[in-house]
Amino acid sequence: xxxxxxxxxxxxxxxxxxxxxxxxxxxxxxxxxxxxxxxxxxxxxxxxxxxxxxxxxxxxxxxxxxxxxxxxxxxxxxxxxxxxxxxxxxxxxxxxxxxxxxxxxxxxxxxx
Amino acid sequence: xxxxxxxxxxxxxxxxxxxxxxxxxxxxxxxxxxxxxxxxxxxxxxxxxxxxxxxxxxxxxxxxxxxxxxxxxxxxxxxxxxxxxxxxxxxxxxxxxxxxxxxxxxxxxxx
Numbered sequence: 001x002x003x004x005x006x007x008x009x010x011x012x013x014x015x016x017x018x019x020x021x022x023x024x025x026x027x028x029x030x031x032x033x034x035x036x037x038x039x040x041x042x043x044x045x046x047x048x049x050x051x052x053x054x055x056x057x058x059x060x061x062x063x064x065x066x067x068x069x070x071x072x073x074x075x076x077x078x079x080x081x082x083x084x085x086x087x088x089x090x091x092x093x094x095x096x097x098x099x100x101x102x103x104x105x106x107x108x109x110x111x112x
Numbered sequence: 113x114x115x116x117x118x119x120x121x122x123x124x125x126x127x128x129x130x131x132x133x134x135x136x137x138x139x140x141x142x143x144x145x146x147x148x149x150x151x152x153x154x155x156x157x158x159x160x161x162x163x164x165x166x167x168x169x170x171x172x173x174x175x176x177x178x179x180x181x182x183x184x185x186x187x188x189x190x191x192x193x194x195x196x197x198x199x200x201x202x203x204x205x206x207x208x209x210x211x212x213x214x215x216x217x218x219x220x221x222x223x
């Protein structure tokens with residue numbers, strides 16, 4: 001009965017590869033997010049998705065693309081992985097503006 | 113655009129109190145507080161909305177001074193379980209969905 005689930009939990013891959021991280025929430029929340037947490041624990045927003053409206057953080061490289069097949073899913077696809085992409089990626093969701101975020105358990109991506 | 117948190121780290125003995133501050137240079141709609149334990153996801157503690165308010169959650173409470181664009185998280189009679197990194201997150205409007213997090217405050221509670 002996990003609220004926000006991400007797969008895989010760990011991902012080790014070589015530079016130049018393309019990979020995807022999946023996120024699903026069973027909370028019925030309207031908005032979903034992707035955050036990147038670097039080695040210094042800094043959490044940086046990458047995308048938010050609400051009612052088919054995608055808001056992209058302007059600093060995110062276009063190698064990163066979110067895909068939402070339906071309201072409960074927001075997947076993250078990354079092309080041409082680079083060493084600097086190594087981080088923990090968190091998916092989160094939220095029911096509305098008066099509420100906090102529920103985070104998934106994270107995906108630790110290591111690019112070698 | 114991200115808020116500024118202080119202090120960066122604090123070490124307490126069980127039973128002691130701590131205050132973590134969060135400030136922004138921009139007008140805010142809301143302030144969130146989260147706690148993250150090592151290797152885990154951030155966990156939501158509370159949200160404070162503009163209009164200036166205080167909230168409490170067991171022995172953890174927070175205030176939001178809208179005019180100063182500042183929020184403070186108060187931890188009283190700390191317990192070992194309070195250890196972790198505390199993040200504030202700020203939103204500048206109701207529907208932008210672009211919450212920015214501070215750099216975090218690492219709190220260590222020792223026996």
